[in-house]
Amino acid sequence: MKKILITGGAGYIGSHTAVALVVAGFEPVIVDNFSNSDHSALNGLKRILGKELLCYEGDCNDRELLQRIFKENQFEGVIHFAAYKAVGESTQFPLKYYSNNLFSLIVLLETMAAFGVRDLVFSSSCTVYGQPDELPVKESTPRKEAESPYGNTKKICEDILRDYIKSGVNSRIISLRYFNPVGAHPSGEIGELPLGVPNNLVPFITQTAAGIREKLTVFGNDYATSDGSCVRDYIHVMDLADAHVKALEYLFKQKENFYDLFNVGTGKGNTVLEVIQTFEKVSGRPLNYQIGPRRPGDIEKVWANTDKINTVLGWHAKYSLEDSLRDSWNWQQKLGEKE
Numbered sequence: 001m002k003k004i005l006i007t008g009g010a011g012y013i014g015s016h017t018a019v020a021l022v023v024a025g026f027e028p029v030i031v032d033n034f035s036n037s038d039h040s041a042l043n044g045l046k047r048i049l050g051k052e053l054l055c056y057e058g059d060c061n062d063r064e065l066l067q068r069i070f071k072e073n074q075f076e077g078v079i080h081f082a083a084y085k086a087v088g089e090s091t092q093f094p095l096k097y098y099s100n101n102l103f104s105l106i107v108l109l110e111t112m113a114a115f116g117v118r119d120l121v122f123s124s125s126c127t128v129y130g131q132p133d134e135l136p137v138k139e140s141t142p143r144k145e146a147e148s149p150y151g152n153t154k155k156i157c158e159d160i161l162r163d164y165i166k167s168g169v170n171s172r173i174i175s176l177r178y179f180n181p182v183g184a185h186p187s188g189e190i191g192e193l194p195l196g197v198p199n200n201l202v203p204f205i206t207q208t209a210a211g212i213r214e215k216l217t218v219f220g221n222d223y224a225t226s227d228g229s230c231v232r233d234y235i236h237v238m239d240l241a242d243a244h245v246k247a248l249e250y251l252f253k254q255k256e257n258f259y260d261l262f263n264v265g266t267g268k269g270n271t272v273l274e275v276i277q278t279f280e281k282v283s284g285r286p287l288n289y290q291i292g293p294r295r296p297g298d299i300e301k302v303w304a305n306t307d308k309i310n311t312v313l314g315w316h317a318k319y320s321l322e323d324s325l326r327d328s329w330n331w332q333q334k335l336g337e338k339e
């Protein structure tokens with residue numbers, strides 16, 4: 001069985017990708033420093049998979065640790081999720097973000113090269129587009145100046161990867177630009193672990209419905225969209241996880257050094273108010289919300305053109321927004337039962 005290293009594999013997207021990898025016949029190995037996750041994700045994985053995955057607790061910036069992990073395992077590929085991702089915090093502590101997100105990638109690339117591991121899938125983000133001039137946004141659409149240090153780390157990491165491949169190194173790399181990941185494993189055993197007050201829409205909705213938050217504030221209803229609220233492309237985390245498997249399988253088929261980028265979204269935009277209405281429908285309960293002012297720095301509307309990933313990787317989103325919100329709600333309810 002091909003062993004795949006997943007950095008940040010105890011996190012939200014990494015844990016779902018671990019499941020997708022096992023289903024596809026791979027053997028994932030996790031390294032995570034648990035800075036934004038905890039061991040409950042590993043327990044959830046064990047319940048879903050019926051077996052324990054090998055997990056190293058430690059930091060991807062720790063070169064000796066990475067060398068030991070690569071020595072102890074013969075990897076066929078790596079998926080690099082490990083990064084800090086809180087946009088607001090990154091404006092307060094930019095060096096923390098640049099240090100973790102850039103160095104972990106560099107140390108990882110150097111270790112992969114030293115051990116002759118060629119294939120890497122990197123977690124990038126639609127944040128690199130800012131507010132695009134054309135919608136739906138294509139991979140060829142020029143990137144905008146980053147809105148935050150976090151967003152800038154993703155741009156710089158993409159540039160590092162492009163330059164690294166250009167240098168003629170023996171490697172094959174794909175960056176996946178995720179749109180807005182939502183949902184959870186349908187079992188409710190793993191999902192997005194909310195630490196503190198959520199910044200993202202869907203965890204805020206489910207926590208409000210669960211009575212943890214009093215009410216949701218919709219950040220603005222005076223945008224140039226169908227109902228005035230912002231538009232995003234919400235992608236189920238199970239679909240996103242599957243895109244990583246497809247990306248790896250594609251990399252394995254490449255004979256030459258290779259770098260490419262793919263959007264991962266549904267290709268469909270939904271407004272904040274549509275998300276609320278859909279949540280009310282699938283949960284069967286009204287949501288307490290109010291309209292508030294715009295959030296500074298928010299993008300008005302963005303959704304993906306997915307032609308490239310559909311045709312080149314043969315990947316298509318299978319889950320609907322209803323599925324996503326049902327699974328997020330199921331996960332929230334199970335979290336409540338555990339407390």
Ligand code: NAD
Pocket residue numbers: 007008009010011012013014031032033034035036037058059060061080081082083084085100104123124125126178179180181
């Ligand atoms: P997450 O925080 O749930 O998972 C990241 C994991 O990496 C966490 O378990 C954390 O403990 C770990 N980690 C962080 N730094 C580490 C380090 N130096 N060494 C070892 N482990 C480390 O986040 P996620 O939502 O699963 O995101 C995964 C990746 O996808 C990140 O790179 C993120 O920037 C990117 N991304 C996320 C979103 C999103 O909205 N969730 C959107 C676009 C891109």
Ligand code: WQD
Pocket residue numbers: 085087124125126127151179180199200201202204216217218219220229230231232272295298299
């Ligand atoms: C979605 C919509 C808000 C909360 C973030 C990161 C980005 C990327 C994806 C990693 C927006 C509205 C939200 C609330 C609201 N992550 N909203 N009330 O802004 O698309 O992007 O996640 O790479 O870098 O910035 O996601 O979930 O914060 O917001 O009305 O309490 O929900 O205005 O329109 P966003 P989000």
